[in-house]
Amino acid sequence: MRGSHRISSFLFSLVLLFFLLSTAHASVRYTIKKGDNLVKIAKKYHVSLRELQRENKISARRMRPGMKIVIPGNKATAKKNKTVHDEKEAVPVDTPSANDAQDEASAPAMLAAEKLYHTVKKGDTLASISREYSLSPAEIKELNNLKSSKLKKGLKLLVKRIGPKTYTVKKGDNLWKIAKKFDMEADALMEMNELESPSVTVGQKLYLEQKVDPETAVTYQEALGKNVEEEIKKTSASDEFAEKSMQDKLIIFAKKLINIPYKFGGNSILGIDCSAYVKKVYGFLGIELPRTAREQFKTAGETVDKDNLNIGDLVFFRTYASFPSHVGIYLGNNLFIHASSKGKKVTIDSLETPYYLKRFIGGKRLLTEEATEKSPNS
Secondary structure (H helix, E strand, O other): OHHHHHHHHHHHHHHHHHHHHHHHOOOOEEEOOOOOOHHHHHHHOOOOHHHHHHHHOOOHHHOOOOOEEEOOOOHHHHHHOOOOOOOOEOOOOOOOOHHHHHHHHOHHHHHHHHOOEEEOOOOOOHHHHHHHHOOOHHHHHHHOOOOOOOOOOOOEEEOOOOOOOEEEOOOOOOHHHHHHHOOOOHHHHHHHOOOOOOOOOOOOEEEOOOOOOHHHHHHHHHHHHHHHHHHHHHHHOOHHHHOOOHHHHHHHHHHHOOOOEEOOOOEEOOEEOHHHHHHHHHHOOOOOOOOOHHHHHHHOOEEEOHHHOOOOOEEEEOOOOOOOOEEEEEEEOOEEEEEEOOOOEEEEEEOOOHHHHHHEEEEEEOOOHHHHHHOOOO
16 A cells, blocks of 8 residues: 555656646747737737747737737746646736837837848858748749849849738639638638629729738838839949949839838839939939829830830820829830839839730930939949
8 A cells, every 4th residue: 555655646746746847838829810910929928029020930920810829938037927727818927128128118119110121142042041031932023023033142032011911812713722821711702702692703902911001001101112222222322323324223223112012192212102202213313303194204214116215214194084094114125124114113114015005105305414414323
């Protein structure tokens, strides 16, 4: 009996020890709610944004309501939360460390600006960069308008989308096909897009991710704008830039604004329309343009035919009106860059695309010898 009692006591001690050890190191999980973002969660639980992202290998655009993430903890966190089980919501910690407090203070800027771009290093490939930022190689190519998978050292790649990912309904689509294509539940797709029925129509735009919280979106766009402005100042001040031609300078400035959000009537880096975009780009060279596409077509530069377009020429279209209502900057090879109401951002398109081919009405040339003399960067 005594031997049996000793064995029972020994087994009880082992079980107790196992329970204490597992409790001390149990993962604390948090269930993502509607409106949550990584910044809010990191701030709520007094952990650094980097730790939260590293622990969960998750980006803001892949978050979904109902998803469970691990709240990384230190000794103090484990002590305060030792009674919290894996599937229960964590209890906020009251005493963050000095490093955590510093990270929290800069968290919105970190989320918005730090991961906007990736500078290609020796040995980088699209595959390795896609793993680092939880994007597919195709998404990275789409975000940066890359035609090839080859990457040059020093190239700056945009690695974060502006706003949620969307899908435009095509002929033959239905809600279930679209959900299956993107590995989603049809019910979730309906809820995300606030659809009352599963019916969809050709051309309809569906959100494939939760809409961005307005506060987070503003913070992100402000950080993006600040980042772009700093890049432009830095580039303009370099000796290498000073030696470039006017055309090269113009295209450098034009491409610095790629992915800036489109906003009808907007004229800032937080949101810009087509005519304000070309006005801003040419303004960087000291060349002033009228505000609207209609006025630019009427008064700016010399008229040129489509077959004689040069890099930097303005290209005009009739879209929603009978007069010139859209404008972009010609890049060569039938490509032009513009603030697109269709794409919802500054992007590059082809003049041969049926939509633009049908609506093209002419070009204007501003980069003449006279314009070159006016440039403060010449």
